[in-house]
Amino acid sequence: MNTKENILIIGAGLCGSLLALRLGQRGYSVKLVEKRPDLRKVEQDAGRSINLAFSDRGMKAMRMVGLENEVKKLCLPMLGRMIHDTTGNKFMSPYSGKKEKYINSISRPGLNMLLLDAADKLPNVSIIFNQSCENVDMENTSATFIDYITKEKIIHSGDIIFGTDGAGSVLRNNMFIDKELRLSFSIDWLSHSYKELTIPASENGGFKTDNNALHIWPRGENMLIALPNLDGSFTVTLFLAHETGMDNFNKINTPEKVSEYFEREFPDVVALMPDLIDEFFENPTGTLGTVKCYPWSTFGKTLIMGDAAHAIVPFYGQGMIASFEDVVVLDKFIEKYKGDWEIIFSEYQKERKVDTDAIADLAIDNFSEMKEHTANPLFQQKRKLEIAFENNYPDRYNSKYSLVTFNEDIPYSVAMRRGRAQDKAILNLLDDGKITEEMSLEEKLTLVLNETKDILHDDDVAKNL
Numbered sequence: 032m033n034t035k036e037n038i039l040i041i042g043a044g045l046c047g048s049l050l051a052l053r054l055g056q057r058g059y060s061v062k063l064v065e066k067r068p069d070l071r072k073v074e075q076d077a078g079r080s081i082n083l084a085f086s087d088r089g090m091k092a093m094r095m096v097g098l099e100n101e102v103k104k105l106c107l108p109m110l111g112r113m114i115h116d117t118t119g120n121k122f123m124s125p126y127s128g129k130k131e132k133y134i135n136s137i138s139r140p141g142l143n144m145l146l147l148d149a150a151d152k153l154p155n156v157s158i159i160f161n162q163s164c165e166n167v168d169m170e171n172t173s174a175t176f177i178d179y180i181t182k183e184k185i186i187h188s189g190d191i192i193f194g195t196d197g198a199g200s201v202l203r204n205n206m207f208i209d210k211e212l213r214l215s216f217s218i219d220w221l222s223h224s225y226k227e228l229t230i231p232a233s234e235n236g237g238f239k240t241d242n243n244a245l246h247i248w249p250r251g252e253n254m255l256i257a258l259p260n261l262d263g264s265f266t267v268t269l270f271l272a273h274e275t276g277m278d279n280f281n282k283i284n285t286p287e288k289v290s291e292y293f294e295r296e297f298p299d300v301v302a303l304m305p306d307l308i309d310e311f312f313e314n315p316t317g318t319l320g321t322v323k324c325y326p327w328s329t330f331g332k333t334l335i336m337g338d339a340a341h342a343i344v345p346f347y348g349q350g351m352i353a354s355f356e357d358v359v360v361l362d363k364f365i366e367k368y369k370g371d372w373e374i375i376f377s378e379y380q381k382e383r384k385v386d387t388d389a390i391a392d393l394a395i396d397n398f399s400e401m402k403e404h405t406a407n408p409l410f411q412q413k414r415k416l417e418i419a420f421e422n423n424y425p426d427r428y429n430s431k432y433s434l435v436t437f438n439e440d441i442p443y444s445v446a447m448r449r450g451r452a453q454d455k456a457i458l459n460l461l462d463d464g465k466i467t468e469e470m471s472l473e474e475k476l477t478l479v480l481n482e483t484k485d486i487l488h489d490d491d492v493a494k495n496l
């Protein structure tokens with residue numbers, strides 16, 4: 032492998048920092064350029080998902096770069112969903128019937144700092160902050176930046192350029208403008224926006240409510256969720272329609288209306304959020320959308336990765352994870368094709384696109400599951416059955432959630448196809464009364480597996496017409 036090649040990476044978020052670290056470990060000379068200040072020195076990110084759900088595919092990426100043990104220190108286990116109803120009752124719905132399978136809450140800046148620190152230690156990686164990329168010359172692999180401190184225009188070049196500059200990627204926009212490159216691009220905005228709020232730690236620094244769960248207040252059209260932080264607080268996120276339905280961001284626009292809405296819909300949480308009103312009006316309202324585009328590479332010299340290539344809505348807790356998985360998949364092709372970037376990029380995008388499309392679609396499905404279905408009796412029956420299957424027959428059954436979240440070697444597209452067929456099978460069998468109390472668990476599982484096989488077969492027949 033020719034390790035002398037110079038790599039320029041635009042954007043030192045989660046994907047760009049991991050990519051710089053991995054390419055640095057492989058011996059490439061890496062320049063990572065970020066528009067914001069160094070988050071290890073300047074506190075940032077107010078109102079921007081300060082914690083994230085982190086699970087097995089992400090851990091696989093951390094293992095690849097030797098940070099598994101370090102990252103575990105940042106993790107708070109969440110064993111299931113704690114569902115809250117409007118009267119303050121709650122119940123726990125585990126993520127898996129397998130005791131060792133759970134997801135984690137992790138600090139976004141904490142994880143980003145860990146990756147930046149590890150990359151910074153490598154002599155062949157340099158990281159530059161406060162420089163914003165304005166334009167990329169893809170054919171000549173150079174990019175123009177504005178330095179926010181000196182106001183100077185700076186040109187960085189490399190043999191290869193990666194765009195890990197997030198959902199609003201400059202590199203992707205440059206690709207889109209050049210019609211010769213035929214970049215297909217779509218953005219589907221979600222009807223709902225989000226706002227981050229806080230349940231602070233109690234006076235003695237402890238948690239005010241259960242810290243081993245991802246809390247959900249499902250309310251049909253809208254929902255509230257909360258994830259714990261290591262300091263005893265929770266980051267609470269309200270997902271609320273922007274302008275449609277009975278309750279929406281446009282209508283809830285005075286302190287009285289915020290109080291009325293929260294007292295009515297989430298009464299058990301109001302007392303835990305002393306700063307609710309201030310935070311509601313001070314914190315930004317974020318928009319959510321799904322970005323799909325293709326191709327991701329130009330001239331065998333540039334590649335967009337992470338949110339720049341495939342931003343998704345956050346309801347499967349897989350956006351960052353998918354961006355990390357990008358780096359794992361790219362690394363596999365770097366190893367296989369020994370630094371021949373043209374073929375690496377071409378094989379990478381061919382394999383990866385179908386999987387990032389799958390997780391994008393699954394994330395949209397999960398929005399309905401979280402805000403509506405978690406409160407639905409048929410859905411709850413399905414989950415109970417799946418938990419029993421996973422608990423008693425761990426080698427024979429994985430729910431869709433488990434396939435996506437806890438099976439890091441199964442591609443997202445495979446997990447989606449199998450998971451959707453299983454869901455359809457169980458829901459149909461339950462609804463038709465074909466799964467009865469008298470049946471043994473083994474009989475129920477056999478019935479579900481046979482029904483799933485039939486559905487997958489029907490799908491294949493339709494696909495091959």
Ligand SMILES: Cc1cc2nc3c(=O)[nH]c(=O)nc-3n(C[C@H](O)[C@H](O)[C@H](O)COP(=O)(O)OP(=O)(O)OC[C@H]3O[C@@H](n4cnc5c(N)ncnc54)[C@H](O)[C@@H]3O)c2cc1C
Binds near residue numbers: 164345348
């Ligand atoms: C509300 C919410 C909740 C989420 N929850 C989860 C979750 O629980 N689990 C999960 O896995 N994912 C979650 N995600 C998704 C996750 O945040 C993203 O998928 C992830 O941040 C993508 O990483 P990235 O590095 O590709 O992009 P980003 O994190 O956006 O990083 C891009 C970086 O590039 C920099 N940059 C941008 N433009 C330029 C420029 N012109 N020049 C130089 N630098 C630039 C930015 O400053 C930034 O540092 C959530 C997202 C949201 C909005």
